[in-house]
Amino acid sequence: MQIDTIRFTGMLPRVFISESIPVSDVWRSDLTFRRGEYYRVEAASGGGKSSMCAYIFGSRIDYEGTLRFNDTDVATLPIDKWQELRRRNLAYLPQELSLFPELTAMQNIVLKNSLTNHVEIGRIEEWLHELGIDSRRDYPVGRMSIGQQQRVGIIRSLCQPFDFILLDEPVSHLDEENNRKAARMIMDEASRQGAGIIATSVGNHLLIEESITLKL
Amino acid sequence: MKLITRLLRKNTSSSRIAGFILSNFLGLLIIVGGLQFYEDARSLWTSDDSFINNDILVVNKVVSTANAWDSSASAFTKEEIEQLKEQPWVREVGDFTSADYRIWASVAQGGRGMSTMLFFEAVPDRFVDAAGSDWTFDERSGDVPIIISKDYLALYNFGFAGSAGLPQMSENILSGIPLKLTLTSDDGRRMSDFTGHVVGLSNRLNTILVPESFMKWSNQQLGSGAESAPSRLIIDVSSPGDVAIKEYLESNNLEVAGDKSNSSASYLLNVVAAIVLAIGIVITVLSFFILLLSMSLLMEKNRDKLHSLLMLGCPLSEVSAPYVRIVVWATALAYVLAAVGGMVLRQYYIGALRGLGAATGGWWLGLTVGFVLSVIMMAVNVAAVRSKVIKSWR
Numbered sequence: 340m341q342i343d344t345i346r347f348t349g350m351l352p353r354v355f356i357s358e359s360i361p362v363s364d365v366w367r368s369d370l371t372f373r374r375g376e377y378y379r380v381e382a383a384s385g386g387g388k389s390s391m392c393a394y395i396f397g398s399r400i401d402y403e404g405t406l407r408f409n410d411t412d413v414a415t416l417p418i419d420k421w422q423e424l425r426r427r428n429l430a431y432l433p434q435e436l437s438l439f440p441e442l443t444a445m446q447n448i449v450l451k452n453s454l455t456n457h458v459e460i461g462r463i464e465e466w467l468h469e470l471g472i473d474s475r476r477d478y479p480v481g482r483m484s485i486g487q488q489q490r491v492g493i494i495r496s497l498c499q500p501f502d503f504i505l506l507d508e509p510v511s512h513l514d515e516e517n518n519r520k521a522a523r524m525i526m527d528e529a530s531r532q533g534a535g536i537i538a539t540s541v542g543n544h545l546l547i548e549e550s551i552t553l554k555l
Numbered sequence: 556m557k558l559i560t561r562l563l564r565k566n567t568s569s570s571r572i573a574g575f576i577l578s579n580f581l582g583l584l585i586i587v588g589g590l591q592f593y594e595d596a597r598s599l600w601t602s603d604d605s606f607i608n609n610d611i612l613v614v615n616k617v618v619s620t621a622n623a624w625d626s627s628a629s630a631f632t633k634e635e636i637e638q639l640k641e642q643p644w645v646r647e648v649g650d651f652t653s654a655d656y657r658i659w660a661s662v663a664q665g666g667r668g669m670s671t672m673l674f675f676e677a678v679p680d681r682f683v684d685a686a687g688s689d690w691t692f693d694e695r696s697g698d699v700p701i702i703i704s705k706d707y708l709a710l711y712n713f714g715f716a717g718s719a720g721l722p723q724m725s726e727n728i729l730s731g732i733p734l735k736l737t738l739t740s741d742d743g744r745r746m747s748d749f750t751g752h753v754v755g756l757s758n759r760l761n762t763i764l765v766p767e768s769f770m771k772w773s774n775q776q777l778g779s780g781a782e783s784a785p786s787r788l789i790i791d792v793s794s795p796g797d798v799a800i801k802e803y804l805e806s807n808n809l810e811v812a813g814d815k816s817n818s819s820a821s822y823l824l825n826v827v828a829a830i831v832l833a834i835g836i837v838i839t840v841l842s843f844f845i846l847l848l849s850m851s852l853l854m855e856k857n858r859d860k861l862h863s864l865l866m867l868g869c870p871l872s873e874v875s876a877p878y879v880r881i882v883v884w885a886t887a888l889a890y891v892l893a894a895v896g897g898m899v900l901r902q903y904y905i906g907a908l909r910g911l912g913a914a915t916g917g918w919w920l921g922l923t924v925g926f927v928l929s930v931i932m933m934a935v936n937v938a939a940v941r942s943k944v945i946k947s948w949r
Contacts, residue, residue, distance in 0.1 A: 398866060398949055418871065418948055425868030437863040439562055450558045451867050499868070 342408045342428050342502040345372040345395060345535075349404035352390045356403065364553040365391060367404075372535055374502050377526070377547050380539040382555030388539035389434055391555070392507045395537070396431045397421045426455050430501040434508045436492040440481025444472065444491045447480055452498040466494045469520055486512040493521050497528050504529060506538040510545050522546040559864060563877040566856040571849040572881065575842055576889045579932075582839030583893030583925045588900045589831040590921035595905065596824065598914040610646075611682055613760060613812040614804060615787045630784035635807075644792050644800055649679040650785035651762070652770050655778030659737040660751065669721075673736075676762045677770035678789045689754045692769035699736065700754040702764040708756060729753050740777040747777065761812045762787075787812070843932045846885065847939055850878055854943045861947040875944045882936040890929040894922055 347370040360366060365380065366387065372378060382388045393399035394406055397413060406413045408424075416424075425431070438447050444467070452458055467473040470490040472483075480488055489512055496504060504525065510518040522545050529536050538545040539555075616629045631639075640648050654675040661670035683690060689700050712723045724732075734751035757764075792800060804811065854861065864874050901918060908915055 396866070400949070418945065422865070422868050422870055425866070431866070433866070437866055439860065439863065441565075442558065442562070446558055453558070454868055 340408075340424075340428065341374075342424075343374045344407075344409055345503060346370070346407040347404065348407070350394070350406060351403045352387050353401045353403060355387065363555055365555050370553070372503065372537060374535045375533050377529070377536040377550040378538070379544055379547065379550045379552045380537060380555055381544070381552060382539065382541065384541050386555040388541075388555055389507055392431065392433065392505045392537070392539065395503075395505055396425070396429060427500050428502045430496045430499055430504040432492050432496040432504075432506045432509050434511075436488055438480045438488055438492060438495075441479055443477045443479055444483070444487075445476045447491055448495045448498060451495045455499040457500055458498050463494065463498070466497070466524060469524065470494065470517060484512070486514075486517070489513060490517065490521065493525065497524065500532060501529075501534050502532075503535045503537060506536070506545060508540055508543075509538060511540070511543050513543070515546075518543070519546050559869065559873060560877045562860050562864070563857055563874070565860070566853055567881070568849065568853070571845070571852075572885055575846040575849060576885050576892075578838060578842035578845060579886065579889035580892045580896070582835050582837075582842050583890060583929065584896045584900075585831060585835030586839060586928065587893050587897035587921035587925040589828060589835055590924055591897055591901055591918055592904065593824070593828040594918075594920050595901070595908050595915040596913055610792055612790045612792055612800070613651075613787060614790060614809045615812060617808050617810050630786045631788060632784065636785075636788065639788065639790070642799075642803060646791040646793055647681075648791075649682050649789045651787040651789065652677045652767070652774070652785070653783065654738075654770065655774045655781065655783070656741060657739045659739065661735045661737075662732060663735070673763060675765045675770065676787075677765050677767045680767050682789050682791065683764070690766055692766045692772070694772060697749045699749050699751040699765055699769055701734070701751050702755045702757050702760065703753055704761045704763075705756040705758050706761065707763075726756055730755075738773060738777055741779055745777050747773075839928060839932075842889075843935070846882065846932070846936055850882065850936060850940055851943065854878060854940070854947070858947050861944060865944075865948050871941070871944055871948075875940050878940045878944075879937050882940060883933060886929050886933040886936070890925060893925055897921055897925075 347365060347368065349367060349369075351366050355366065363386075364370060380388055380391065390399065390402070394402055397416070400414070439450070442450065445463070448463055449460075452463070464473065464476075467476055470493070472487050472490050475483060475487060480491060483491070489509060493506075493509055496506070506525070510521060513521065525536060525545070526547055528534075536547060536550070538547065538550075616631070618629060636648060636650075639645060658673040658675060659670060660673045661668060680690065683702070692699060708724065708726070708729060715721070716723050730753045732752070734753075736749040736751045738747045738749065739745070751765075803809075861874060865871075898918070905915055
C-alpha cells in the first residue's frame with residue numbers, strides 16, 4: 340500500500356469540543372495532504388499540532404471526525420497494519436523525540452534501521468557528519484543537549500522508506516545553519532521518494548522551500 | 556544481545572524470577588512426587604483384578620452361630636434379590652450357581668499323585684472380565700477353564716506345601732498343570748471325566764469358578780434336578796465407593812467378599828494423597844501468580860520503552876519476545892527440575908515399596924500432570940505478556 344493522500348474530514352480533538360476555537364485550516368474542515376507536497380503547520384502552543392501528528396501516526400484516537408489514508412478510514416486499521424505502515428509509509432519525529440537515553444546516538448539510529456534495512460551505515464555516518472554530531476556518535480543520547488538529540492532524531496526518522504514524514508517541531512532547538520542543513524537533508528530524502536513533508540512549529544520553522552502553510 | 560532485548564530486559568529482577576522458579580519447582584515437585592508415590596503405593600491396598608472389574612461386588616449373608624447348620628438361612632430368597640435389584644446403585648445382579656454333583660480332582664506330578672474333593676461355582680459370563688476366548692466350554696474337547704482365588708494358592712504355598720513336603724507353585728506353573736476332574740452324581744450312578752486347567756487367579760472371587768455354560772450342561776447331565784437358592788450374589792454397582800451401599804449391606808446383614816479397595820488404609824492413602832496434591836496445587840498456583848505479577852511489573856517499568864519501540868514500527872512479536880523467552884525458560888526450567896527431583900525421590904522410596912510387595916510403575920502420571928500444568932501456566936503467561944504489549948501500543 341502507498342499512501343497518496345491523508346484526508347481530514349471534520350476532525351477535532353475531543354478536548355476542543357466544548358470550546359470555541361479560532362478558524363483553523365485543519366480542525367473542523369476538509370483538508371487533504373498530498374504525497375509529494377510540503378506542508379508547514381503553524382500554531383500557537385496548545386493548538387493541537389502534536390495531537391494532529393499523533394492522530395496521523397495512529398498513536399492517539401481521541402478525536403471526532405474522520406481520518407483517511409487514500410479511501411481507508413484509519414479507525415479500521417489493525418495493529419499489525421499500523422506497525423507495517425510505521426516501517427514503510429509513515430516516518431515520524433515526535434516532539435519529545437522518544438530516543439532511548441541509555442543507548443548511543445548510533446545505536447538509536449541503527450535500532451530503527453535494523454527494522455527497515457533502508458540505509459547503509461556509511462550514509463548514516465555522512466548524515467551525522469553533515470549535522471555536526473559525528474563526534475558524538477558513541478555518546479549515550481541521555482547526555483547530549485536537546486539540539487543534538489533533535490539532530491539524532493531527524494537522522495533516525497530518515498532511516499525508513501516513507502510516503503509522508505511527520506516532523507513535530509523538529510528544529511525548535513537548532514540554529515539557522517543546522518536548520519537549513521536538516522531541511523535540505525529531509526527534502527532530499529522526500530523528493531527522492533516522491534514523499535510529502537508535514538512539519539509543525541510554534542516559532543522556529545523548518546526551512547523547507549515551496550511549502551504550503553497551514554494555520555492551526 | 557540484540558538492542559531491543561537489552562532495552563526491554565532492563566529492570567529485570569533476577570531474584571523475582573529465581574523466586575518463581577524455586578516456588579514453581581517446589582509446587583510441581585510435590586505434585587509430581589505425590590502422584591508418583593500414590594501410583595506406586597496404591598497397589599498395596601487395591602489390587603486390580605483382571606477378571607472382575609472394580610464395579611463388581613460379591614455379597615453373602617453373614618454366617619452366625621444361629622444359622623451355621625441351616626444352609627437355607629444363608630440363601631437369598633427371591634424377594635431379597637428383587638429388593639436388592641431395586642436399589643438405585645445396582646446395575647445388575649447375578650446368582651452364583653453351585654454344582655449339583657461331587658467333584659474329585661487329581662494331579663499327577665513327577666510320579667507323585669495328589670487328589671482332593673472340590674466344589675465349583677459359576678456366575679453369568681457377562682460379570683467375568685477379560686474372559687476372552689479362554690472362558691468357554693466345549694463339551695467335545697472336555698476341557699474346562701477354571702478361575703481360582705489367589706488366596707487358595709497362598710494357602711497351598713505357605714500353609715500346605717511346606718508341611719507336606721511339596722514344591723511351591725507360581726501362577727505360571729499352576730496354569731500349566733492339567734487337573735484330572737472326575738464328576739460323579741450324588742447317587743453315584745453317573746460319572747464323567749474332564750481335564751481342567753487354571754486360566755487365572757482372582758483377588759476378589761473367593762471361589763472356584765467355571766464357565767456358566769459348563770455349569771448348566773454338567774448340572775443337567777449329573778445333577779439331581781433340585782433347585783437351590785443362591786447363597787452368594789454378584790452385583791454390578793454404579794459407584795463402588797457409595798456410602799449408601801455400605802449402609803444397605805450393613806442393615807441387611809450382608810458382607811462383601813474379598814473387598815480390599817474400601818479398607819481404611821486405602822481410604823487414608825486417598826485422603827493423604829488428596830491433601831498433598833492440594834498443597835502442591837496451591838503452591839503451584841501461587842508461583843504462577845508470582846511470575847504473572849513479576850512480568851507485569853517488569854513490563855510496567857519498561858512501558859515507555861515498549862511504547863517507543865512500537866512507535867518505531869517494531870512488530871508486536873519482536874517486542875514480546877524478550878518477555879516470552881523469560882516465561883518459557885523459567886517455566887521449563889522449573890518443570891525439568893521438578894521432574895528430575897521426582898525421579899530422585901522415587902529412587903529413595905521405591906526399594907522400600909517393592910519390599911512391601913507393591914506393583915510399582917506409575918512414574919508417568921506425575922510427570923504428565925506436571926507437564927500439562929506447566930504448559931497451561933506457560934500459555935497463560937505468554938498470553939498475558941502479549942495482551943500487555945498490545946495495551947502499551949497506544
